[in-house]
Amino acid sequence: MKRPAPSWHDKYYRRLEGAQILAFHRGSGDSDTGATQDAGFPRFTVRLTSGEKLDIEISGDEEGNHGGFIFGLPVVEDAQKGYPH
DSSP states (O other): OOOOOOHHHHHHGGGGTEEEEEEEEEEOOOOOTTTOGGOOOEEHHHHHHHHSSSEEEEEESSSSSSEEEOOOOOOEEETTTEEOO
């Protein structure tokens, strides 16, 4: 049985497998609305298995509204959908 091609999300998030969290940074809040620091999205400094260090931010969705997306990973080109993320 042939395995399905990895989805964009598979390609994007699998790079975190084996990564090490080096630091936690409390969210910075929203300077436009005057929200407090606790209102910001949590950020982490991570080291990927390749040795690359990144700051990633746990956010809502791709637009930053609700739970379920991590910003800061390198772009993945998704030819099937026709856009990079």
